[in-house]
Amino acid sequence: MASKPIIGFAGLGAMGGGMATNLVKEGFTVYGFDVYQPLVDKFVEAGGKPAKTPKEAASQADFFVSMVANGAQNSSLLFEGDDAVVRGLGKGKTFILCSTTPTTFPQEIRTRLDKESNRSDVKFLDCPVSGGTIRAANGTLSIFSSGPDADLDAAKDVLECMSGNLYRMGDITNGTKTKTIHQLLAATNIISASEAMGLAATVGLNTKAVMDQVNGSDAASFMFENRAPHMINDDWSALSALGIILKDTTIVTDAAREAQFPSPLANTAHFTYLQGVHAGLLKEDDAKLVQLYIPKSQGDLVAQMSKADVKMTASHKVSKDTIVDLLAGIHLAASVEGMAFCKALGQDRKIMYEIISKAAGWNAMFTKCMPAMLEKDEWTLAECAEAPEVAKKLSEAVERCRAIQYPCPMASAALQQFAFAALASKTVENTSRDSR
Amino acid sequence: MASKPIIGFAGLGAMGGGMATNLVKEGFTVYGFDVYQPLVDKFVEAGGKPAKTPKEAASQADFFVSMVANGAQNSSLLFEGDDAVVRGLGKGKTFILCSTTPTTFPQEIRTRLDKESNRSDVKFLDCPVSGGTIRAANGTLSIFSSGPDADLDAAKDVLECMSGNLYRMGDITNGTKTKTIHQLLAATNIISASEAMGLAATVGLNTKAVMDQVNGSDAASFMFENRAPHMINDDWSALSALGIILKDTTIVTDAAREAQFPSPLANTAHFTYLQGVHAGLLKEDDAKLVQLYIPKSQGDLVAQMSKADVKMTASHKVSKDTIVDLLAGIHLAASVEGMAFCKALGQDRKIMYEIISKAAGWNAMFTKCMPAMLEKDEWTLAECAEAPEVAKKLSEAVERCRAIQYPCPMASAALQQFAFAALASKTVENTSRDSR
Numbered sequence: 001m002a003s004k005p006i007i008g009f010a011g012l013g014a015m016g017g018g019m020a021t022n023l024v025k026e027g028f029t030v031y032g033f034d035v036y037q038p039l040v041d042k043f044v045e046a047g048g049k050p051a052k053t054p055k056e057a058a059s060q061a062d063f064f065v066s067m068v069a070n071g072a073q074n075s076s077l078l079f080e081g082d083d084a085v086v087r088g089l090g091k092g093k094t095f096i097l098c099s100t101t102p103t104t105f106p107q108e109i110r111t112r113l114d115k116e117s118n119r120s121d122v123k124f125l126d127c128p129v130s131g132g133t134i135r136a137a138n139g140t141l142s143i144f145s146s147g148p149d150a151d152l153d154a155a156k157d158v159l160e161c162m163s164g165n166l167y168r169m170g171d172i173t174n175g176t177k178t179k180t181i182h183q184l185l186a187a188t189n190i191i192s193a194s195e196a197m198g199l200a201a202t203v204g205l206n207t208k209a210v211m212d213q214v215n216g217s218d219a220a221s222f223m224f225e226n227r228a229p230h231m232i233n234d235d236w237s238a239l240s241a242l243g244i245i246l247k248d249t250t251i252v253t254d255a256a257r258e259a260q261f262p263s264p265l266a267n268t269a270h271f272t273y274l275q276g277v278h279a280g281l282l283k284e285d286d287a288k289l290v291q292l293y294i295p296k297s298q299g300d301l302v303a304q305m306s307k308a309d310v311k312m313t314a315s316h317k318v319s320k321d322t323i324v325d326l327l328a329g330i331h332l333a334a335s336v337e338g339m340a341f342c343k344a345l346g347q348d349r350k351i352m353y354e355i356i357s358k359a360a361g362w363n364a365m366f367t368k369c370m371p372a373m374l375e376k377d378e379w380t381l382a383e384c385a386e387a388p389e390v391a392k393k394l395s396e397a398v399e400r401c402r403a404i405q406y407p408c409p410m411a412s413a414a415l416q417q418f419a420f421a422a423l424a425s426k427t428v429e430n431t432s433r434d435s436r
Numbered sequence: 437m438a439s440k441p442i443i444g445f446a447g448l449g450a451m452g453g454g455m456a457t458n459l460v461k462e463g464f465t466v467y468g469f470d471v472y473q474p475l476v477d478k479f480v481e482a483g484g485k486p487a488k489t490p491k492e493a494a495s496q497a498d499f500f501v502s503m504v505a506n507g508a509q510n511s512s513l514l515f516e517g518d519d520a521v522v523r524g525l526g527k528g529k530t531f532i533l534c535s536t537t538p539t540t541f542p543q544e545i546r547t548r549l550d551k552e553s554n555r556s557d558v559k560f561l562d563c564p565v566s567g568g569t570i571r572a573a574n575g576t577l578s579i580f581s582s583g584p585d586a587d588l589d590a591a592k593d594v595l596e597c598m599s600g601n602l603y604r605m606g607d608i609t610n611g612t613k614t615k616t617i618h619q620l621l622a623a624t625n626i627i628s629a630s631e632a633m634g635l636a637a638t639v640g641l642n643t644k645a646v647m648d649q650v651n652g653s654d655a656a657s658f659m660f661e662n663r664a665p666h667m668i669n670d671d672w673s674a675l676s677a678l679g680i681i682l683k684d685t686t687i688v689t690d691a692a693r694e695a696q697f698p699s700p701l702a703n704t705a706h707f708t709y710l711q712g713v714h715a716g717l718l719k720e721d722d723a724k725l726v727q728l729y730i731p732k733s734q735g736d737l738v739a740q741m742s743k744a745d746v747k748m749t750a751s752h753k754v755s756k757d758t759i760v761d762l763l764a765g766i767h768l769a770a771s772v773e774g775m776a777f778c779k780a781l782g783q784d785r786k787i788m789y790e791i792i793s794k795a796a797g798w799n800a801m802f803t804k805c806m807p808a809m810l811e812k813d814e815w816t817l818a819e820c821a822e823a824p825e826v827a828k829k830l831s832e833a834v835e836r837c838r839a840i841q842y843p844c845p846m847a848s849a850a851l852q853q854f855a856f857a858a859l860a861s862k863t864v865e866n867t868s869r870d871s872r
Contacts, residue, residue: 250693257686262710264845267703274698275856295859395838402831407855409700412848419843420711423731 004028007158008061008085010054010077011099012039014239015129016067018137019098019162021046023065026139026161033057054078055088063094063158067129070247071101079112086117094123094155098143098162100179100248101128103255103345106146106172123151126172127159128179130186130359132226133238140164142359144182146175165358167351174347180255181342181352185361187249187269188334189223190286192410196224196327197231198293199406201301203318208232208306213320219327221363230287234303242286246273252341261344265334268413293407316404322397326411329394331363333381333414335370340379350374365390381421391418440464443594444497446490446513446521447535448475450675451565452503454573455534455598457482459501462575462597469493490514491524499530499594503565506683507537515548522553530559530591534579534598536615536684537564539691539781542582542608559587562608563595564615566622566795568662569674576600578795580618582611601794603787610783616691617778617788621797623685623705624770625659626722628846632660632763633667634729635842637737639754644668644742649756655763657799666723670739678722682709688777697780701770704849729843752840758833762847765830767799769817769850771806776815786810801826817857827854 004027009020012034023030024047032043033051044050051057054077058064064085066074074097078085089095095113097106106126113119125147135141143163145152152159152168159166169175196219200210211228214220230236249270256263276282276289294301338361342352353374357367369386373379381387398415401408440463445456448470459466460483468479469487480486487493490513494500500521502510510533514521525531531549533542542562549555561583571577579599581588588595588604595602605611632655636646647664650656666672685706692699712718712725730737774797778788789810793803805822809815817823834851837844 253693257689257706260710260713262707262714264704264707267707268700268849270693271698271700271703274696277696278698292856293859391841395841399835399838401855402835402851405827405831405855405858407852407859409849409852412852413704413845415838416843416845416848419837419841420728422841423729423843 005062005158006060007031008051008057008064009033009067010057010064010085011067011069012043013067013069014133015136017043018133019065019067019141020048022137022139023158023161024048028158028161031057031061053083054085055083058085058088059090061089061093063096063155064089065096065098065158067098069244070099071105074099074101074105074109078109079117086113086119086122089122092121092123094125094151096125096127096155096158098127098129100183100251101176102251103173103177103180103258106176110172123148124172125151125155126175128175129162130179130182130361131164132240132360135164142355143167144169144175144178144355146170146172165355167355169347169351177255177345177347178352178355180252181338181345181347182356182359182361183248184252184263184266184338184341185334185356185363185366186223187245187252188265188330188410189221189361189363190227190245191269191272191289192327192330193221193224193227194287194290194293195408195410196323197228197302198290199318199326199401199408200323201294201305202406203316203404204305204308205318205320205323206305206308207302210320210323214324214327217324217328218364218368219324219331221327221331222360224327226360227287230285231290231302232306234300236285236288239285241283242273242276242281242289243283245286246277246282249273255345256341259344261341263337263341264413264417265330265337265410268409272409316400318400318404322400325393326397326408328365329390329397329418330410330414331365332369332384332386332390333417335363335366336373336379336381336384339370339373343379349377380424381417382424387418387421391415391422394418441498441594442496443467444487444493444500444521445469446493446500446502447504448479449503449505450569451572453479454569455501455503455577456484458573458575459594459597460484464594464597467493467497489519490521491519494521494524495526497525497529499532499591500525501532501534501594503534506535507541510535510537510541510545514545515553522549522555522558525558528557528559530561530587532561532563532591532594534563534565536619536687537612538687539609539613539616539694542612546608559584559590560608561587561591562611564611565598566615566618566797567600568676568796571600578791579603580605580611580614580791582606583608601791603791605783605787613691613781613783614788614791616688617774617781617783618792618795618797619684620688620699620702620774620777621770621792621799621802622659623681623688624701624766624846625657625797625799626663626681627705627708627725628763628766629657629660629663630723630726630729631844631846632759633664633738634726635754635762635837635844636759637730637741638842639752639840640741640744641754641756641759642741642744643738646756646759650760650763653760653764654800654804655760655767657763657767658796660763662796663723666721667726667738668742670736672721672724675721677719678709678712678725679718681722682713682718685709691781692777695780697777699773699777700849700853701766701773701846704845708845752836754836754840758836761829762833762844764801765826765833765854766846766850767801768805768820768822768826769853771799771802772815772817772820775806775809779815785813816860817853818860823854823857827851827858830854
């Protein structure tokens with residue numbers, strides 16, 4: 001163990017705490033820092049070493065890993081004040097950015113290190129992660145690593161210890177761009193789970209049975225599988241705060257607008273998250289967004305319905321299949337949007353396909369429909385063989401929502417894209433018109 | 437006439453050319469500058485004086501009016517190089533920003549004048565305009581003026597000469613914020629005209645008859661009345677380029693995200709404009725966006741249908757009333773979104789109501805439904821008495837679009853907001869559920 005490098009670590013929250021503790025378990029000496037002292041105490045109980053400042057955490061480190069919440073916190077951590085990492089990190093050591101930040105941020109860090117801090121000696125790796133708290137804690141995250149090859153080679157042991165799927169994406173910013181593309185799918189899938197489960201509860205379906213059916217169907221997704229149990233069990237302790245996915249979604253839609261890339265599903269997810277903020281859910285688990293879809297007095301309706309046995313009335317036709325069709329339709333439109341976004345950001349779609357297939361952005365329609373499109377490398381729904389059939393089912397699902405005035409912004413936005421796709425496929429005159 | 441102040445003017449395009457020429461007609465001496473020489477020549481033919489550089493246009497000016505396209509062009513005009521306005525403008529003279537720029541921009545200009553150029557003596561007024569090329573040319577624009585009272589008083593003659601409705605909004609940035617709020621409605625109304633007319637043409641309605649009915653109904657709007665004739669006549673010469681409204685919409689959605697304000701209709705308009713860019717329409721008239729909704733081979737379908745007499749078949753139920761219902765529904769949702777945005781940006785809603793009623797963002801639902809809400813000062817669709825009836829008709833219109841796979845992203849986004857509003861109104865258990 002003596003030969004293992006020493007790690008500095010900042011950001012000991014839900015994700016970072018698991019990652020740092022896992023490094024300790026794997027025999028690394030890890031100096032942990034967090035602005036919130038109880039998180040440091042918890043880390044020390046798990047065998048970590050405490051650091052009072054970022055500088056202290058950095059001072060003996062061969063590798064400094066940052067999992068703080070955002071770009072601003074990283075800027076502060078690295079550069080601001082006498083206790084900044086840049087004041088402690090030894091010559092030629094490595095800073096590994098694992099946080100999700102804007103696509104312009106990694107280059108900003110490199111430039112500030114070089115020009116402002118005169119620290120060109122510091123190696124900088126842009127390595128965002130995906131996979132959630134469980135995979136963080138057991139060292140099986142997906143990591144999108146980028147930076148100079150030699151520096152990535154030197155950091156291999158540390159990165160592999162945290163990762164189940166370690167990807168090399170090229171120069172810095174490519175790691176963060178990859179994460180951004182991935183988060184388009186994460187963002188659309190998370191809110192869709194609320195839209196679907198809210199519908200199930202609203203019409204009185206047994207939500208547990210709906211969840212089980214979805215998980216075994218074309219409507220499955222990592223996010224649904226992960227978040228739906230929070231709703232079913234009325235248990236929000238495995239907190240993934242709305243604020244986190246809102247931040248990531250903002251990064252996605254910022255990058256999309258920067259690239260002049262139309263992203264209707266990501267945009268719809270974004271404003272729905274903002275509606276969640278307005279409903280007071282910013283610091284709540286993002287699965288609580290289901291409350292947006294349910295009369296206010298009945299926030300726990302999904303949990304209630306998991307035990308209910310409800311008689312369907314003639315006033316609506318929403319069945320478990322409807323929920324499946326709704327989700328599958330959203331997921332297919334989002335998958336195509338995500339891969340088109342990948343193209344717009346200049347990333348390799350075959351690697352992206354592999355990444356998303358194994359990460360938290362996964363959904364069943366993605367792995368079902370994208371491989372055929374990869375062969376053609378065309379990224380519109382009009383090019384997707386399965387689209388007409390999926391659209392037909394989605395259209396019926398949206399109609400059933402409409403009939404009961406159920407808000408389904410994601411399904412609705414997806415359906416519009418299928419309609420545009422159908423239009424793009426038309427080459428002859430509309431047959432429903434009959435000039436005389 | 438000798439007592440009239442001398443004007444420098446930059447940006448002699450569709451709007452600025454009309455404004456500058458109108459000032460000449462009203463007896464002002466105007467030195468005009470544009471980077472595109474033919475526009476200067478045209479201005480000189482109309483009685484203006486030519487300027488070879490911004491500095492030259494500024495050197496004798498008491499007031500310098502800028503109507504260049506965006507923030508970047510204003511920064512360049514004012515500050516960059518030896519020929520910049522700031523190098524020519526005399527001590528204590530006034531720079532009037534009439535361009536539409538981001539909400540952070542006016543303060544940035546003031547700060548750069550003070551700190552970077554050491555020109556605290558220059559008076560700076562933030563005065564964006566609205567109304568289109570015709571009102572620009574005849575001096576009847578709406579102008580949202582802001583800045584120090586004394587400086588606004590001093591500029592009164594110049595501003596009034598350009599304006600039919602001159603508003604005072606307070607300190608700088610309030611003018612630009614007002615314009616931004618107004619542009620939310622302009623943006624949603626412009627794209628809705630294409631969505632509506634595309635539908636009319638797709639189902640074979642006589643588009644001229646549809647246009648006439650809309651203009652006399654609750655579905656009327658300034659933008660529809662202005663843009664639909666371009667489509668009907670297949671005449672795009674009164675160019676208002678997609679690039680312009682795209683820029684303004686980006687400012688709207690930027691300000692919305694900055695304020696964490698959910699703006700589903702503005703967002704939907706935004707991505708639809710981006711889809712127009714992808715379809716190659718960036719420099720085309722924004723009314724050409726109707727082509728997004730019509731099979732590609734049939735870009736002039738709206739114009740054809742203005743002469744057609746088409747037998748309706750049983751395959752769809754879209755009538756002229758459907759088009760009216762679709763537009764009225766979008767316009768009401770957008771009106772409420774706009775006024776809620778006004779609240780989020782801290783502007784006075786009663787003044788805003790008056791402004792929008794007389795400017796290019798006007799629509800009939802706005803003047804029909806907002807006054808009652810102003811009394812209560814609540815800005816959700818749930819608070820709007822007319823919403824349930826409008827929603828019912830919109831829902832039927834959307835259903836008819838769905839039945840023929842017609843893409844209606846705006847109507848669809850609006851309908852979701854009505855559904856959320858209906859939900860917010862529910863306080864008792866869903867009556868369609870029947871537990872046993």
